[in-house]
Amino acid sequence: MILAITGPTSGIGEETLKALVKKFDKIFILARNDNKARQLIQTFSPNTQEKIQFIQLDLSDLKSVEKAAENILANTKVIDVLINNAGGIFQKKELTVDGLELSFATNHLGHFLLTKKLIPVLLKSKHPRVINVSSEAHRAAKIDFNNLAKCQNGFNSFTAYANAKLCNILFSKSLVDHYGDQGLSSYALHPGVVKTRFGNEAGGIFKVMWKLAEPFMLTPAKGASTSIYLATQEISSKLNGYYFKSSKPNTPSSTARSKEMREKLWSLSEELVTNK
Template sequence: MKLAITGPTSGIGAITFKELVPVCQEVFFLARNAEKAQIEIEKLPEKERKKVSFIHLDLADLDSVKKAAADIQAKTDQIDVLINNAGGIFPKYEVTKDGFELSFSANHLGHFLLTNLLAPLLLQSENPKVINVSSEAHRAAKVNFDDLNYKQQSYSSFNAYANVKLFNILFTKSLIDHYGSKGLRSYALHPGVVKTNFGKEANGIFKLFWKLATPFMIDANQGARTSIYLAKTQMPDSHNGYYFKKSKPNVPSKEARSKNYRDKLWEASMEMVKPWMG
């Protein structure tokens, strides 16, 4: 298996990476922090380390996303599994240098561009898969499609996070609409409520909720299980595009199942990333 994974420097991604390397032929470690990357890669036994290439990727910088895809393309002509795992909740309203709201760019738009740019490599595989790490938080989403970048409405970090986690599920289904007939499989998942670096920078009511929830959280080893299961398992065709929890299909919200929503998101996202697609 040739794997590309985002967010492997911490939490769920670090465990997913570590557990999958032994079953992989080649791994692309996509991260924005080279020092953290080196630490994780050096934890591997030497024979496993040789399989791993660090690729610089900042999902909140679309030039970096485009370069990361080109760097991978220069090293391989095929990817079997892409795990879009990186993400987080961002306490303050910030605009990226490309003019997009930070949470929207880091959690959705960066992965949207990366996946579309890597699609030709994925489609070289006999059994290509894209796995998107979403969340049960998607059920709290309230999306204003006319203001995806919070230019008019006031910014709430939790609302922005719930929305992007809904987008992860909509994107999963859209990938089937656009590439399914060419063989692509795509899955979304909720990892559980997991003790990681996630939420450490949150503020307001979410910070309090997260602190209170800490004693009940699972660890990253358990949190990575569904990602690892989906990467390793040959899934039936009937489960293509599904949302998973505890390695089992689960019914996401009504909005997550809306074709109208996913078409709107695809169209708006494609328009935004157009300058980086060529």
């Protein structure tokens, strides 16, 4: 069994990786920071280290995403589980090298392109799964498709994050629309409120509230449990495309369940990765 995971160098991703290394024969860890990735690999036993391959990936740069996918395609014929875990909330409006708003690019579009490129090897698996780490923050989303990618009409850090996390749920469901009949399963999840480096780059009232909540937060190991569940357990085909919380299906917002919204997001994402 072969796993690929983004954002394994910290928090929930790191704990997800630690729990899954024993269960997979080969693991691609996709990270933007060479040093962190290499240090992470050193924490495993020599036998485990042999199973892990580092792939350079900056999700906020579409060329880097394309290169990472090509690198994986050159190194494997199949991927069984892809965990799109990396993400973050950002204090200021920032545009990426592709001219896209950073939260949208990092949390959604980079993963959209990565997944699309890996579809051929995912579909070679007997039971391929794509797991997208979303958030309950999606319930605060206010998506305007004319403003989503470039954010030209004002910026609010939390709304930008909420919008991107809504995209994660819409994307999971779209993957089932497009590839479910070829055997692909896809799920989105909320990991809980978890004490990680998440929020360090945020500012204002969000940062204050987040700091206050710290004593009540889950450990990263607990925060990884729904990702681990979705990567390893047998899940009824009736739940394909669902959103999970505490390892159980949960009803996301009505917008997250809208077919029209997910079709619009898919078209916009296709357009952005094609005309980059």
